[in-house]
Amino acid sequence: MENISFTYPLWYLLLCGLAGLVVALLLYYRSAITASRPLLWGMAALRFLGYTLLxxxxxxPLLRFLQTDRQEPIIVLAQDVSESVGLETDTTAYRAEWAALREALAxxxxxxxxxxxxxxxxxxxLSFSDKQTNLDAVLSEIADLYGNQNLGAVVLATDGIYNQGPNPAxxxxxxxAPVYTVGLGDTTRRRDLYINRVFHNRIAYLEDKFVIQVDLSARNAAGERTALxxxxxxxxxxxxxxxxxxxxxxxxxxxTREVVLDADRAGVQRYRIAVSTIGQEVTTANNQRDIFVDVLDGRQSILLLAAAPHPDLGALRQALVSGRNNEVEIAYGNKFDGRLSDYDLxxxxxxxxxxxxxxxxxxxxxxxNIPTLFITGPDLPAPLVNAAQELLQLSGGGAQVQGNEVTARLAPGFSAFTLSEELRQALPTYPPLSAPFGEFRVGPGANPVxxxxxxxxxxxxxxxxxxxSxxxxxxxxxxxxxxxxxxxxxxxYGNHARFDELVSQLAQFLTVQEDKRRxxxxxxxxxxxxxxxxxLDGELYNTSYELVNDPEARVVITGPEDREYNYTFTRTANAYALNAGTLPVGNYRYRATAxxxxxxxxxxxxxxxxAVEVERYALEADHGLLRQLSERYGGSLLFPGQLAALADFLAQSEAVKPVLYQTVTTRSVLNVKWIFFLLFGLFVAEWGLRRWSGGY
Known part of the structure; x- marks a missing residue:
């Protein structure tokens, strides 16, 4: 439907007609052209129409028209392909039924x-091999992409078991749009003994102890005995x-059982938690679970070498041993006959x-090159302290000079390591320390804390x-x-947390070894x-320690039974990267060369x-969750064997219909091409007739 509107009053059209009439009369009234009267009237009419239209x-004038768009309904089919569905469903028959539903709806x-x-x-x-299930993720994806479109229906086929994400209900x-759920799996409570969950630290430290918490569940197995x-x-x-x-x-x-183990071997350790079978179980795949714990050899051996007994030594030792993997030893001056190379600090x-x-x-x-922390006193000879290190040079001091009582404030812009806000606020309130009297000068490479x-x-x-230094x-x-x-x-403050943090952060900074590998x-x-x-990520440095990636880099990954996987790194901007894909369960070592x-x-x-085996641990389908979802969104719960009826129902449903969108569009008549050709035709026709009748 189209109509024309004007930005000026309609009576202006009379003026346009009058203008066209005046132009036609000026030329053809008492015209010198020797032509028949009908031809003169015809040429005058063409000129009148042309100039009036102009x-x-x-x-x-504006041309307004109504445009209608048709949006077909969308039906979203979402199929759960996790392991739990494949274990409890006749997948061959179900694949055929699901394919028939798709074909009928399409x-x-x-x-x-x-x-x-x-x-x-x-x-x-439909592989039914996924190791985890996230019901909320698929519903959120559908809502985000099709929530504002003509969504006719959602068909969600699953067993209702989820082990990732929140509860979608x-x-x-x-x-x-209505959500129709297809209940897969088996809701029967069958005899089963299984490891429900295992809680453990992913990291432990060598020669420490760590705890594994095991949650065990059993159904319909009263009176049976098992071994963990x-x-x-x-x-x-x-x-x-x-x-x-x-x-x-x-x-x-x-x-729930807690097992305390010794972290007596460094590296990634694989532990297997298992319960013996009780017979007639629905599955024994959930009777064991493997976990991996990365045992770090993070012990630090620290020597406090002092001139004489001092209260500082006890304070430092207590702060350092608060880090569970620090071994702290106290020794005195020239009496120490051990090897300093045995210590990290x-x-x-x-x-x-x-x-x-x-x-x-x-x-x-x-x-x-052993990291060292010097703690001076007010009576230490400045020349000896200056000769031992280059970070801080002192002029003055000595046994005959009284020292200064100084308090601490954080150096502006310090960023070598992180200090908590509580420690930053506490430092200026701490009691004064005894410092040497004299002039202090910071040496090259020093970073004041x-x-x-x-x-x-x-x-x-x-x-x-x-x-x-x-x-x-x-x-x-x-x-x-x-x-x-x-x-x-x-x-x-009722604890030593702030002081211990300062000493621990300082010790950690000093003992971190810089990676010099190219x-x-x-x-x-x-x-x-x-x-x-x-x-895997790789970095290659030239002799000037600048990142380069011109040479080709390769890596060989060796897995269980010494099976080797060979790869070539992909070059990034100035480094290397490799996506080796998924690998079988086990311990691996790699050797990269360039x-x-x-x-x-x-x-x-x-x-x-x-291993990720959560899909094997809970095989009892939760159709109650599916019924709750369907009722909430106006659908219903179906089961395999009813999918053909669902296709017929959706074909007749009033909710699954096309939607018509009407849009009013306005544009200038000047943009209509046929108007140009009409004007051109009127003026050409008049000109042609005048030439034919002997006029100009």
Whole structure:
């Protein structure tokens, strides 16, 4: 439907007609053309129409018309392809019935097909192999993509078992269409003993203990006995670490058992939790579960080497051992005859001094590049302290000079390591320390952590600096009396958390070893799930330690039974990346190689792939959840064998109908092409007749 509107009053059309008439009369009234009267009237009429139409166009008329669009209804089919469905469903017959439903609906409607489990994807294959199920994800995907379209119906086929995401029954999704659920699986409560859940730390530290919490469940097995065992699975075989007997005391049995294990081997360890079968179980696949624990050898050996007994030593030791993997030893000056190379960090308290120069120990620290923390005192000789390190140079001081009482303030812009806001606020309130009297100068490579406040004056003199001195990480605390800080921390806050944090962060910064390798390959994580891809990243540095990726980089991944997987890295902007895909369960090691300027560089490491078997542990279908979903969104619960009737029902449903959208469109008549050709035709016709009759 079309109509024309004007931006000017309609009586302006009379003026347009009058203008056309005047132009026609001026030319043809008393015309000198020798032509018949009908021909003159015809030419005058053509001129009148042409100029009238031209005048009307000057009024900018608008053409308005109604456009109708038809949107066909969309029916979304979503099929659960997780393992639990495949284990409890006759998949051969069901695949044929599902395909027939799709074909019947596609005749009259637009059909969109999803499969879901661990992820949601648009595909046709029904593999029933996904390791996890997320019902909320597929419903959210449908609501996001089709919630504002002509969604006719959603057909959700699943067993109602989900082990990822929230419960979809408690989500308010913008679905304006009925949801028809197809109940798959078996709701029968059958005899079964299974490991419900296992809670454990993914990381433990060598020579520590860690706890595994096992939740066991059993149905219809009252009076039966079983044995719970925990074993380590390694390349040399399986060794039993723990075993205990259990009696199932009811038809709905549940118990929690905690097993304490020793982390006595470094690396990723595989543990198997299993319960013995009780006979006539619906499945025994859920009677065992494998877990992986990454045991880190993160112990730090720290030596507190002092000139004499001092309260600072006890405060430092207590703060350092609060980190569970620190081994702290206290020794004194020239009496120490051990090897400093056995320690990850050496703290020199009031050393070197005039009496104990510890020249041998200082030389050993330099030769072994052992991280060192110097804690000075007010009476230490400045020349000896300056000669031992380069981060902080002191002029003045000595036994005959009285020191300063200084408090601490955080150095502006410090970022070498992170300090909590509680510690930042507490530092200025701590009691004063005893610092040497004199001038302080920060050396090259030093990063001030704390500055001195003398009385009420904020100075730029450093109190604590860290950095690299002579090839090793070094720290210098230019004062003593730390024991007062620890006592004040407890007095003011009821614990030592802030002081312990400062000492631990300082020790961690000093003991971190910089990676000097020119070719480095790392995995995104040490333990992967079997359904997630294994990702490796690589970096190659030239002799100037600049990132390059010109050479080709390869990697060989060796898995269980020494099976090898060969890959070539993909080059990124200036590094390497590899997506090795999913790998079978087990422990793996990799060896990556790259050649640069004739030199072969190698990087090695390990990772593990753990099983994801949650779909095998709960096989009892939850059709109650499906019924709840259908009732909430105006659908119904169906079962295999009723899908053909669903296709007929949807074909007759009033909810599954096309939607017509009408849009009013306005555009200028000047944009209509036939108007131009009409004007052109009128003027050409008049001109042709005038030429034929002998006029111009």
């Amino acid at each position: 005048a009307v166009l000057l009024l900018a 005749r009259d409607h637009r059909v969109v097909h999803y499969t879901f489990g661990s992820t949601v994807r648009e595909e046709d294959e 408690y989500r308010d999704l913008p679905l304006r 065992t925990v074993s380590r699975v390694g390349e040399a075989g399986t060794s039993v670490l723990h075993t205990e007997s259990l009696t199932i005391d009811g038809p709905d049995f549940f118990t 050496v703290v020199l308290h009031h050393l070197p001094s005039a009496v104990q120069r510890v020249s041998r120990q200082l030389e050993e620290l330099r030769a072994g 704390l500055l001195q406040r003398i009385g009420r004056v904020d100075t730029e003199y450093p109190l604590l600096v860290v950095g690299e 002579r090839g090793r990480r070094t720290g210098v605390l230019a004062a003593s009396g730390l024991w007062q800080w620890r006592l004040y921390d407890y007095l003011e 070719f480095r390959v790392s995995v995104a994580e040490n333990i992967f799930d079997e359904n997630e891809p294994v990702i 050649a640069h300027n004739g030199e072969e560089l190698v990087s090695e490491g390990r990772f593990s792939v753990q």
